[in-house]
Amino acid sequence: MTAPLTHPSPNFGDRRGDAPISLVVLHYTAMSSAQVSLARLCDPAAEVSAHYLIGEEGDLCSLVAEEARAWHAGAGRWGDVTDVNSASIGIELQNDGASPYPEAQMAALEGLLGDLLARHGLPPEAVIAHSDLAPGRKSDPGPRFDWRRLAQRGRAVWPTARAQGDFLSDARAFGYTADVEPEAILTAFRHRFRPGATGPVSPEDAALAADLAARFPVDVSAPGA
Numbered sequence: 563m564t565a566p567l568t569h570p571s572p573n574f575g576d577r578r579g580d581a582p583i584s585l586v587v588l589h590y591t592a593m594s595s596a597q598v599s600l601a602r603l604c605d606p607a608a609e610v611s612a613h614y615l616i617g618e619e620g621d622l623c624s625l626v627a628e629e630a631r632a633w634h635a636g637a638g639r640w641g642d643v644t645d646v647n648s649a650s651i652g653i654e655l656q657n658d659g660a661s662p663y664p665e666a667q668m669a670a671l672e673g674l675l676g677d678l679l680a681r682h683g684l685p686p687e688a689v690i691a692h693s694d695l696a697p698g699r700k701s702d703p704g705p706r707f708d709w710r711r712l713a714q715r716g717r718a719v720w721p722t723a724r725a726q727g728d729f730l731s732d733a734r735a736f737g738y739t740a741d742v743e744p745e746a747i748l749t750a751f752r753h754r755f756r757p758g759a760t761g762p763v764s765p766e767d768a769a770l771a772a773d774l775a776a777r778f779p780v781d782v783s784a785p786g787a
């Protein structure tokens with residue numbers, strides 16, 4: 563990324579290790595306005611940041627250079643990635659945590675994701691939710707976020723039901739390797755793929771997880787670690 567940052571944040575460091583960028587993590591800000599979010603993402607005392615912030619009208623702010631390690635993911639795991647900040651690009655979507663995502667914001671996100679996936683040579687399954695890597699601790703971008711739409715445009719993946727296997731092992735094979743209770747995995751999975759679903763694991767959950775595990779198996783060198 564050579565374009566100048568539009569609103570530089572001091573909250574970043576060097577990426578650790580030599581692993582390439584392999585993930586793009588989507589967040590909601592859970593704050594009242596983009597101005598408030600921007601102030602927090604640039605406040606040294608807050609110690610949080612992201613590479614990009616997209617406002618509700620589709621306005622795109624770049625805060626941290628893509629080469630640098632922004633502070634958005636925190637503790638968590640996806641596949642065999644344990645230092646997610648070092649292996650990812652973080653995108654914050656301005657959203658209060660409960661409202662739908664406006665069309666202009668989704669369009670801007672799709673444009674940015676198309677650019678990022680192309681430049682970093684990433685497949686659509688590289689785009690994940692903060693809740694995917696930190697089940698039980700985080701729930702963003704939340705059940706109002708339209709993952710199906712993103713997948714229809716090649717910017718994420720969406721499952722089609724197939725013969726069900728074991729929900730938990732299939733969810734882990736797709737990438738849900740965080741060391742948390744199975745209930746937290748189920749909740750994160752439903753936030754993304756079955757918004758509104760409740761109760762114990764159902765045949766529908768298992769049928770969708772089976773498809774994700776078959777089509778998008780994550781590279782895990784130390785399963786369950």
Ligand SMILES: [Zn+2]
Binds near residue numbers: 589590
């Ligand atoms: Zn987040």
